[in-house]
Amino acid sequence: MPENHPIGIFDSGIGGLTVFRSIAEQLPGYDYVYLGDNSRAPYGNRSFNTIHQYTWECVQWLFKQGCPLVILACNTASAKALRTIQQKDMKALDASKRVLGVIRPTAEVIGDFSSTKNIGVLGTVGTVRSESYPIEIQKFFPELKVYQQACPLWVPLVESGEYEKPGSDYFIQEYLDQLMAQSPDIxxxxxxxxxxxxxxHKIKAHLPDNINVIAQGDIVAKSLADYLQRHPELEQKLSKTGKREFYTTTDDTAEFDHHASRFFAAPVKSSFVSVTEFSCK
Structure with missing residues (x-):
């Protein structure tokens, strides 16, 4: 095994960098390897089998980089691939390796933010259709009512950089109206x-001041810190030099770096990795 044992962070593209940013802020001493599968993004509208295949290929690549722990910083991958990876695929590998997602940590605390016990969930088509959030939230907060709304145009708006322009407000308002129409008590x-x-910031501007808008980064980072504290056998394996590496499956690394720097809130310099290097064997 390589002496370097970083934490792997995976996303179908660049969105997971918002989670990585929070993790790196709260746990700055660890080494990290980020992999964005940009050449095959977005995952949101793909089939279950395709999402599982792509995610598992990327997880295995991160394992080969020496990562004993991989975080699926992608809601679609967490919703549609994590369970199969944990319960089936991992059985053939080193039992000390771990793959974690972003849904369960969020479900464990989301009810603490609500007074009315009415929660709205905004996500991709794949995440919403999976019903993963209502299922997981009910395990921890059975009294909560969960309403979902798919927002298929939001990811393209963000990745194209069009989200800052006035025209994006129409699509933001449209999906928020559809969500709030499901219950005035959200x-x-x-x-x-x-x-x-x-x-x-734009979402908040289109909502009443009394509505909480919760992002996952800090929640996932706190959950990871707690997980490492509870699993010292894994935590002690992790290398701690503060090194951060970024990889993308698109050969236009300059374009990736440009957009990724906005998500990570710091300069990003990535390397290209071809999907031909991936294998599900």
Whole structure:
């Protein structure tokens, strides 16, 4: 095994960098490897089997980089691939390796933000259709009512950089209106896509002041810190030099770096990795 044992962070593109940013801020001493599968993004509208295949390929690549722990910083991958990876695929590998997602940590605390016990969830088509959030939230807060709204145009708006322009407000308002029409008692809205924090200021501007808008980055980072504290056998394996590496499956690394720097709130310099290097064997 390589002496370097970083934490792997995976996303279908660049959205997971909002989660990585929070993790790196709260746990700055660890080494990290980020992989964005940009050449095959977006995952949101793909089939279950395709999402699982792509996600598992990327997880295995991160394992080969020496990562004993991989975080799926992608709601779609967490919703549609994580369970199969944990319960089936991992059985053939080193039992000490771990793959974690972003849905369960969020479900464990989201009810604490609501007074009315009415929660809204904004996500991709794939995440919403999976019903993962209502299922997981009910395990921890059975009294909560969960309303979902898919926002298929938001990721393209963010990735194209058009979200800052006035025209994006129409599409933001449209999906918020559809969500709020489901219940006037919603007082907490979860941004269940890692792209959406870049829209958070605009989303808040289109909502009453009493509605909480919750991004996942800090929640996932705190959950990871707690997980490492509870699993010292894993934590002690992790290398701690503060090194951060970025990889993307698009050969236009300059374009990736340009957009990624906005998500990560710091300069990003990435390297290209071809999907031909991936294998599900």
């Amino acid at each position: 007082d907490t809205i979860l941004l269940a896509c890692t792209h959406y924090p870049l829209l958070q």
